[in-house]
Amino acid sequence: MDAHNTGGTEAERRERALAALAEKPDGIVESIAATAEVTPAEILEILPKGSAVIAPKESFLDIWNELATWGIVLFLVHTEDVVAEIDGSLPIGSESHGWFNIHGDSPIGGHIKKDNCASITFVDRAFHGRRSCSIWFMNQKGGAMFKIFVHRDEARELEADQLAKFEALRDRYAAL
Known part of the structure; x- marks a missing residue:
């Protein structure tokens, strides 16, 4: 996922990321990020503590x-x-x-x-x-x-x- 293709407010991006991660919690991070239109780093940031x-x-x-x-x-x-x-x-x-x-x-x-x-x-x-x-x-x-x-x-x-x-x-x- 290219970071340039992402958009929305920080809250919107986080919501999309949480929803995509919830849908496939053990999936490929890059695929989850692409689904949510966020970066892989943003997916890693919301993983459980x-x-x-x-x-x-x-x-x-x-x-x-x-x-x-x-x-x-x-x-x-x-x-x-x-x-x-x-x-x-x-x-x-x-x-x-x-x-x-x-x-x-x-x-x-x-x-x-x-x-x-x-x-x-x-x-x-x-x-x-x-x-x-x-x-x-x-x-x-x-x-x-x-x-x-x-x-x-x-x-x-x-x-x-x-x-x-x-x-x-x-x-x-x-x-x-």
């Missing part, structure tokens, strides 16, 4: 470097046209020429415009009936630049060690 914990953009490097120690994660980029899901470990990055560059022995690599990150949101909610835990790097337009999900095991359960790390990292920012 504790379901979305926001960290400041200044925490980008600290959070990234922590995530780089987690092993295999699911790196997801969701645009209007494609949802790209990549299993891999996050490489340690470096900054150069306005980009955060990630390269290493992983299928996850490329360049991130780190300065476009407005906040980082820890999301813990049901998704199609199952608990899902992810970290959303949000842009200034209210959309996710990319998301990093706690990996699932062969039984499709959240990996216990990563889940514990997710909860500890989230709780560190919830306490701020």
Whole structure:
């Protein structure tokens, strides 16, 4: 959902968001946002208490470097046209020429415009009936630049060690 296609007063936007979320509480956030004509960030803001914990953009490097120690994660980029899901470990990055560059022995690599990150949101909610835990790097337009999900095991359960790390990292920012 492009933030430029949204409209109405803050109260109207919130009402639309609440109605769309109530209709599909465990659905895809971007789809719920599109239905309500709001941004994904506005949907995350109205999730039940504790379901979305926001960290400041200044925490980008600290959070990234922590995530780089987690092993295999699911790196997801969701645009209007494609949802790209990549299993891999996050490489340690470096900054150069306005980009955060990630390269290493992983299928996850490329360049991130780190300065476009407005906040980082820890999301813990049901998704199609199952608990899902992810970290959303949000842009200034209210959309996710990319998301990093706690990996699932062969039984499709959240990996216990990563889940514990997710909860500890989230709780560190919830306490701020």
